Amino acid sequence: MSAPGVALPAAPAPPHAVSSAPLLASGAVGDAVSRPDFLALVLDLNLLAWAGAGDEARNGGEPADAAEGVGRRSQQGLALLKDAIDAVQVFVNAHGAMQHGNGLAVWAAGLGDCSLLFSSLTASASASLTGGASAARPAARGDSSTYAHFLEQDEAIVKGVQESIARFTSEFQKAGGVTTAPTGVVSAVAQALCHTNRLAPVHDPVAVDVNRSATAPSIAVPKPGAGGATDPRVRILVLSVSSDASAQYVPMMNSIFAAQKKGVTIDVLKILGADSVFLQQASHLTSGTYFRLRDPRGLLQTLLTMYLPSPSTRPFMNLPNQDEVDFRAACFCHRRIVDVGYVCSVCLSIFCSPRPSCFTCETSFPADTLARFRKQRAAMGAAEQEADDNAVSPQAGNGET
Structure with missing residues (x-):
């Protein structure tokens, strides 16, 4: 019994039950541990x-x-x-x-x-x-x-x-x-x-x-x-x-x-x-x-x-990020890493210069497309390498790939 005129302190509220089911279901805790x-x-x-x-x-x-x-x-x-x-x-x-x-x-x-x-x-x-x-x-x-x-x-x-x-x-x-x-x-x-x-x-x-x-x-x-x-x-x-x-x-x-x-x-x-x-x-x-x-x-x-x-x-965690990723590929003819490549539409082989046919699947490319690519390549200042690029034999190209 308490003294008259003295208010009893309020009973503390029961703790709320916190369910961990959603967290465990997502695998955030149990899976990581x-x-x-x-x-x-x-x-x-x-x-x-x-x-x-x-x-x-x-x-x-x-x-x-x-x-x-x-x-x-x-x-x-x-x-x-x-x-x-x-x-x-x-x-x-x-x-x-x-x-x-x-x-x-x-x-x-x-x-x-x-x-x-x-x-x-x-x-x-x-x-x-x-x-x-x-x-x-x-x-x-x-x-x-x-x-x-x-x-x-x-x-x-x-x-x-x-x-x-x-x-x-x-x-x-x-x-x-x-x-x-x-x-x-x-x-x-x-x-x-x-x-x-x-x-x-x-x-x-x-x-x-x-x-x-x-x-x-x-x-x-x-x-x-x-x-x-x-x-x-x-x-x-x-x-x-x-x-x-x-x-x-x-x-x-x-x-x-x-x-x-x-x-x-x-x-x-x-x-x-x-x-x-x-x-x-x-x-x-x-x-x-x-x-x-x-x-x-x-x-x-x-x-x-x-x-x-x-x-x-x-x-x-605060891990370092890759600000710049180099996504350049290597050509299938010379195995060189190229900035601009030419991709065969049939087998997806990559070449460093326009070619009459694909070394891998031997698909022939349209002449007008080759002419347009060579014109664009000459405009980029890469025409001097085309003679060396075309010197690779198809046998060597097939052997590499």
């Missing part, structure tokens, strides 16, 4: 690019002296590469520590070749065949505080990089120190798409948006059993130091289209060298992040702050 990520990492081990970058870093940003010994340049490049591999090891361990179900696969791309260094898919398969993960993993040697899984993948990456460098160096020496083979980054991306295709099918809202932008009428349809809490999101991260090879335009575009269809994000971190036209397009068309590193010493910080978070959290 429970679904793991599978990271396919591509390391560009072009020793020529690393050696040149090592010289520039030690010469205050100036190009390397041509009179310097090849051995000294190689040692400088290997030292810079070693620092990058150390940063990659910290990054992949952090990726595995973010969530227990996160997967990893690492490729090494050299001159004209690529190889798989480590994959959690094959490691899991080996562990299941041998009766457990402990049988497939080596025991931690000399450090009882090291997580066995991190030790396994670190040793596999370091050993694979050493073997790849030795193989690439041997092949380069056998070729007499001269090679025209492009870096196998595109091959590594294609292998990563095939490798991750073994995972459970994924129905991600991001994949739907990518498919809509790639082909407007089509929408990603979830397959039976897809979209569960254990289905991982797949993304590819390319650490690039090499320049573009115009001959890789077609396979790169095929990989981009395959990644779009599967909803795979392609991220690119340009560590050294000039911007890559094809990798810029790959990142833009798959809703990835392309970033050019200004100083190799900031590699670890960039990896942890930009590429460690899951793609599902990127809408809430």
Whole structure:
């Protein structure tokens, strides 16, 4: 009983029930927390690019002296590469520590070749065949505080990089120190798409948006059993130091289209060298992040702050945008990146100058159309190259495509 004349305080209103059903139904919370990520990492081990970058870093940003010994340049490049591999090891361990179900696969791309260094898919398969993960993993040697899984993948990456460098160096020496083979980054991306295709099918809202932008009428349809809490999101991260090879335009575009269809994000971190036209397009068309590193010493910080978070959290992050994307294509006749190209209306082959017929499908073009194109080309000041362009034989063109 209260004293007379003293008003009792009003009873507090019961708390309003907040339903999380709409939020969970949209997948904004449950999907982001429970679904793991599978990271396919591509390391560009072009020793020529690393050696040149090592010289520039030690010469205050100036190009390397041509009179310097090849051995000294190689040692400088290997030292810079070693620092990058150390940063990659910290990054992949952090990726595995973010969530227990996160997967990893690492490729090494050299001159004209690529190889798989480590994959959690094959490691899991080996562990299941041998009766457990402990049988497939080596025991931690000399450090009882090291997580066995991190030790396994670190040793596999370091050993694979050493073997790849030795193989690439041997092949380069056998070729007499001269090679025209492009870096196998595109091959590594294609292998990563095939490798991750073994995972459970994924129905991600991001994949739907990518498919809509790639082909407007089509929408990603979830397959039976897809979209569960254990289905991982797949993304590819390319650490690039090499320049573009115009001959890789077609396979790169095929990989981009395959990644779009599967909803795979392609991220690119340009560590050294000039911007890559094809990798810029790959990142833009798959809703990835392309970033050019200004100083190799900031590699670890960039990896942890930009590429460690899951793609599902990127809408809430302030990531750098690509202000300008170079969408130039490579011609099918000379494999040159062109500003203005001529496209066959039958097979969509691209040529750098007007031609009487298509090298690919042998379709003959109308004479009046060719005359109009040549007139426009002459007005643009490109007529002097047409004689050289027409010197390519149809057999060579068919062989390239």
